[in-house]
Amino acid sequence: MKAYLTRAGVVLETDEDDVIMVDLEWDALFTSDSPLDLVEKSLEHGRPAARGDLLAPIGRQEIWAAGVTYIRSRSARMAESEAAGGGGFYDRVYTAERPEIFFKGNGHRVVGPGQEVRVRKDSTWTVPEPELALAITAAGSIFGYTIGNDMSARDIEGENPLYLPQAKVYAGSCALGPGVLITGEPLRRETEIAIRITRERDDVFTGSTSLSQMKRTAEELVDFLFRDNRFPDGCYLLTGTGIVPPEEFALQSGDVVAITIEPIGTLINRVG
DSSP: EEEEETTTTTEEETTTTEEEEEEOOOOOOHHSSSSHHHHHHHGGOEEOOOOOOBBSSSSSSEEEEEOOOOOOHHHHHHHHHHHHHHOOOOHHHHHHSSSSSEEEGGGGGEEEETTEEOOOTSSSOOOOEEEEEEEEESOEEEEEEEEEEOOEEEHHHHHHHGGHHHHSSSOOOEEEEEEEESSSSSSTTTEEEEEEEEEEEEEEEEHHHEEGGBBSSSHHHHHHTTOOOOOOOEEEEOOOOOOOOOTOOOOOOTTEEEETTTTTTTEEEEOO
């Protein structure tokens, strides 16, 4: 079952590919004890509909992110921060018990499918980071999955690791969508994450990885996120990236970023 937030309200796409408009508040998914039961019950009074214009699948939820969960991300972070003396920090995070977890944004900083992500005006080296995003209830249970684009100003973070919030948190720094796959089962370790970046219709970067390359489990990351922290409206957690473009690559205005994770779908955003 997939749930989408549209301008007309919440629509559900069943396993039979039927699209149903339901009377359901988006935030209720994150505060329910059983989101899957909630959406199935809402189908009883649903009506056929078109999917319509999609919005970012977020209401009052916060978005947090985990870093250095893939070996490729560890290597890239060490390289970009070496000159500032911070390279060793990322190596230690990768092998430590405690993961790196940081605040990424909330609804007004997030864009949805077809909307524009942004490069900071004071950055010359920004890249997208394609990530699996966990949808988590207020009680700390993973009930679904979506796609996240964690835009990252590598030059700012590389200058000094303490600049991480400025490199990661700004208007248009995160995209979510196209919808949330609601399931009681974890995604297979073989699930692929793929990215394609086009510039004037030409591919300028492609890459892929799989969840099997993650060093930490989703449950482990959620456990640390909820330690001494509360999310009364639920939250999202981006689980890190295993795909990092080469150092000579930087996003430009007009680029189109497409991130695919099956069975969730494809998230497409243009760079503003």
